[in-house]
Amino acid sequence: ATSPRLNSQALGFDVIARNAIQTDPHFAGGQYYDQDQRPDTGLAIARMLGHITYLSVEAMEAKFDPDRHDPRQIASQFEQRFSIGSYLAHQGQKFTTRFDANSYVTLSMAMDLFDLGGTRLKLMETFNEATCDFLLVSFSSDWLFPPAQSREVVNALTALDKRVTYAEITTNAGHDAFLIAKDIATYGPLVRERLRDTETHPAVPSDIALNVDEESILDIIPAGSSVLDLGCGNGQLLAAIRDRCRDSGHVATEHRLMGVEVAQENLLATAMRGIDVIDYDLNHGLPAFIDNQFDYVILNATLQAVENVEELLGEMLRVGRHAIISFPNFAYRQLRDHYVTHGRSPKAPGEFDFDWHNTPNRRFPTIADVRDLLGQLNVVIDQEVFWDVDQGQRIEPDNDPNLNADTAVIVFHRKDQSR
Incomplete structure (x- = not known):
């Protein structure tokens, strides 16, 4: 604040x-x-x-x-x-x-x-030689020190590849929130986690249970890669990537794992895993990050919920050397049958099983739709993985995945981007 x-x-x-x-x-x-x-x-x-x-x-x-x-x-x-x-x-x-x-x-x-700088460049100069970890917390109703000013610092630190976690706490208490018990209960664990002695008090056990598309993403990303996970949820995928890096001796790249999330419970869960995470709305693009900052940028099970898909995909390709998206395929045979036979709006399988009136999905992409869009963006598709999660089967590309797969994972890069 x-x-x-x-x-x-x-x-x-x-x-x-x-x-x-x-x-x-x-x-x-x-x-x-x-x-x-x-x-x-x-x-x-x-x-x-x-x-x-x-x-x-x-x-x-x-x-x-x-x-x-x-x-x-x-x-x-x-x-x-x-x-x-x-x-x-x-x-x-x-x-x-x-x-x-x-x-x-x-x-x-x-x-x-007191003045650390009024521009991003000046702030980057100010923080350039800092070697500590950073935690920034702002409060949504604080108009004396509004969250936008905290994000200015976050953006500078992120561009410098500093370890930073940022959370905007939703509260109606204004700047006084830092003194209010219920708000302390929300941001206090973030402070406690960042003050934890990692040698004497290890991070909370990962307790990782990846779903099939997350397992596919984990298999795709080489150990030691820098990764940005957009809409990282509770951070379990990033924690799995980190744990695999440690097992393979790539600890030095650990600070290059970062999540972006807006749900406060997920921000806390990710931070408690010892993962850097920033509170940011993907509908505003990725201005906190510089070009080619990460090897891989992931958008996992979020494509159908963002406001401007084309803009965000462009931002992913700017920030990352490779982009990975996973999404539910609304052309899946059971969804088609449900729509045609019963005349009802389709529901995605699993965790996206919502009614039309309470769904967070803004749109209903199919594999064919996404392939068409990627073609318009003039990118190179490196790999595709398709699943029928409902049946527990991997669907081969020659087996009409647009009909037979309920989940897709696609890896791609810009044509002018070296692989």
Whole structure:
């Protein structure tokens, strides 16, 4: 819940707070310690303003709207017409009993002058020689340090191939979320995992049970390859790739395994496996990554759920030397029969068995459809693996997989990309 530097809005609040203090008639140019009165009015106002910036609209509505016109009665010089007014008056006055005005001015100015860089290039220069692991956590309703600013740091670290995990915690508590018990319960395990001594406290056992398309992907990727898994789920495929690398002596490439995920439970599960993962919506492309950063970029069982398929495939080919996609084939014979015979919308097999009204699938690709699209993208198909998962059989390419396979795995690369 921080940023490489304050944005102009946050700077503005600090400027107002310092003005409130420094224009207080009792500030005396900061030399008020031997005076009868201190700049308590200015400091209280600064605290009131700062306190608001820590809250979200939702949090303030929940806290103050039910009794908006029923403020607490407290002795104060500040307005108390509304419940929010009496609350802020109390917070401001209490603050003057435990904090110093000059300290507030000095610390807020230090925050305002802190600047790691305002561009991605500058941030990359700042972090270039860092050797530590990074964990960044932001909060969805934090408008003082919005998640976009955390992602600026993440994007720079990712481009530098630094070890980084990032999670945006969904909460209505605003910046204050870092103090709220239920939000601590969400992000706390991420902190604990990243502070874990890997020698004395190994990672949570992988407990890996790959499905057939994941097993096929694992077989395709050579040991020691750098891998980006888009929509990585609970991280079990990446953990299996890592474990195989360790078994084959390729530990040095471990930091080049990374996942992208949006579901918070999956982010936590992946991080608990000791895998780097960043919270990112694939519908926005892959701007965090640079060209040819990974040997393989995987899109496993997610193709039918993304918004802009063609754009994402192009991004995969930009970021990776090879791309691997797996997807349910909606031309599978049982789905055809279900549609034609029963007149019902098709359901993908297994974990994609949804009704038409609650499906996460945006579209219903077939193997023939995907092959046509890849042809339009002018790529080279390196390998295809087809499965009838329902029957537990691998379908050969000459056995009409568009009819007989319910799951497909396709590996491809750009024509101008060396294999």
